[in-house]
Amino acid sequence: MKSKNPKKLPFPQLLLAVWRPYRDLSVFLKPYRVRLVLGLLSGIGYALINGCLPLVIQKVGGSVFKGGMSQAQLISGVGQNEGPGVDKVFWICLLVPVIMLLRSILSYGxxxxxxxxxxxxxxxxxxKVFGHLMEQSLDFFNRSQSGRLLSRVLNDTRVAQEALVGITGDVIKEPLTVLAMVYVLMRIDWKFSFVTLFLFPICLxxxxxYGRKIRKAGKAEENEAGIMAVILxxxxxxxxxxxSFAREHFQLALFDKSSNVQFQSSMSVQKSSAIVQPMIETVSAFGVSLALFYVYFGHLSLxxxxxxxxxxxxxxxxxxxISRIHLVLQKCLSASxxxxxxxxxxxTIEDSPHAVPLISSGGxxxxxxxxxxxxxxxxxxALEEVNLTIQPxxxxxxxxxxxxxxxTIFSLLLRFYDPQQGSVMIDGQDLKNLKLHSLREQ
Known part of the structure; x- marks a missing residue:
């Protein structure tokens, strides 16, 4: 039972493709909707506080760094209307810890x-997945690899859960943070913000x-983890x-091959992840340089x-x-x-609609x-035209x-399988007309 990994889709098609499995997965959120709503409201509050931070910093900076005045000038400025008094500066400076405390509480919530x-x-x-597996017939387990089933129960459920809750949180909090932040920056200085935001996509x-490389290597690493589980x-x-057949070295060779593939995939992920931050910091450094030029020529206050x-x-x-949402959606689509x-x-073996319980058996x-x-x-x-009668x-x-x-005969008596021809009887009743649970309890 090997799942098919869907090919990479454009974002609009990906949204349409992931909608149905995402909707089906959302059923698992309903019992916890109160806690979920509280978390989302905390995220919205966090986004709004984040958007207000630049305004707070501007207010505090404009009050503390008042035209390069010394402390003595700042204190004497109360009577000369040249700046705020010490008391006012004290309360203004308290805005920073108050806002950060509120931001931390909302982030924690x-x-x-x-x-x-x-x-x-x-x-x-x-x-649900494990319970469904326990209801499957033996022929299902005969066709399936145990390692693959372990991967379904442990790995695919984890990826689906992370995608479900992660998307639900990020799709509300992060866009709201960006909108609030862009609005505040434009309000403070639209020229500076426009130039900087124009350069901002370069950081993406x-x-x-490298996100594509990470996705490709990560998928290979997950697949190989499933193969290793099968080997083990x-x-x-x-x-x-x-x-018995001295196959220890053969199994060890399979294990080594899987380990090497995982090593290469993991290194590819780490290399791609490690190089992103330095590149972004380099681009950001150029942006800071341009900002300093703008400050110098535009006489921008500190x-x-x-x-x-x-x-x-x-x-x-x-x-x-936000840029990673489509990667999470892709994972969600594959796992779900x-x-x-x-x-x-x-x-394949189920109770028939008219099955009756076997109260007691005469044997x-x-x-x-x-x-x-x-x-x-x-x-x-395995059996061909077999007739057998066993008296109590x-x-x-x-x-x-x-x-x-x-x-095979014992498996048929417990109705692990149904014969292609003929019937298995107990006390004159066909096993297909009895409830499985009551039969196997005897």
Whole structure:
């Protein structure tokens, strides 16, 4: 059961493609909507406070750095109307810790509430997927690799949960932060802001270019982690066979190959991640130089300059998160598609609509003209036209070579499989007309 990774889509098509699985996943958010709303409101408040920070910095800077006056001049300026008094400056300076304290509280509330919801959603998704797997028939597990199923329960559910809660939070908080910040910067000095914002997209170029490499390498690393899980599971489960045929070195070679692929993918991710920050800082340094030229020729006050620079640096993080939304959407599409394909898989052995519970069993077992094969290509039937009757209290031993059908008969008696031909009876009732749980409890 290998999931298909969807190809990269343009952003508008990606939004349309991800809408349905995202909507289906959002069902897991409903039980926790109160905590989710609190987290989102905290995020909105955080965004608005962030947008106000440059105005606070401008106010404080304009009051503290008043035309280069000394402290004595600042104090004496009370009577000369040349600047604010010490008391006023004190209260103005308190704006900074007050605003930062409020910002920190809202940030904590946003992080705590969304993390709480996120972990609850992860628990619920994993429980639903695991519970659905437990309802599957044996032929499903015969077709599937255990390592792949582990990856579905552990990795795909985690990616879907992170994407679900992450997108819900970022799609509201980050755009609002950017809009508030741009409005405030334009209000402070539209010429400076326009020139700087014109250069700002250059900082996003490394994110876009190396983001693609990170996405590609990260996907390869996740796929290889699933392969390694398969190698480990098969090695531990089949250790007798491995040792019987001296295949230890072969399994070790497979493990080494998977480890090397993961190493290369991880290094690619780290190299691409590490180079982005220095490139952005270099571009930012040129931007600061241009800003200083503007300050010199435009006679910009220190308070206004500090506010504009703080706003530009605070603008970087939300823009970076917005630029990554399409990557998160891509991951969400891949993981949620895999999860819902799994949840859409119905067990082949189910209770019929008219099945009745088996209250008690007298022990009369009968196989009537049974023909059964496991569905493998070009394989001979495990049982062919077999008839067997076992009376209550009768002791019967099934003897035969490996592959003669002994285990298959027990599997049919427990209705792990249904025969392609014939019927299995208990006390005169066909097993297909009995509820599975009541049958296997006997």
């Amino acid at each position: 946003n992080t705590y509430c969304l993390t709480w919801v996120s972990l609850k959603v992860l628990r619920d998704i994993r429980r 170029v490394p994110l876009i270019v 599971q098969e090695s531990f489960a089949g250790i007798r066979v491995i040792k 308070g206004k300059f500090m506010a504009l620079m703080a706003g530009m640096f605070l603008l970087y993080e939300p823009v970076k998160k 598609t895999s999860i819902f394909e799994l949840l859409a898989t119905e067990p 009369h077992l009968e196989l009537k003209n049974i023909t059964f094969h496991y569905g493998l290509q070009d394989s001979a039937p 209290g009768q002791k019967v031993a099934l003897v035969g070579a490996s592959g003669a059908g002994k285990s």
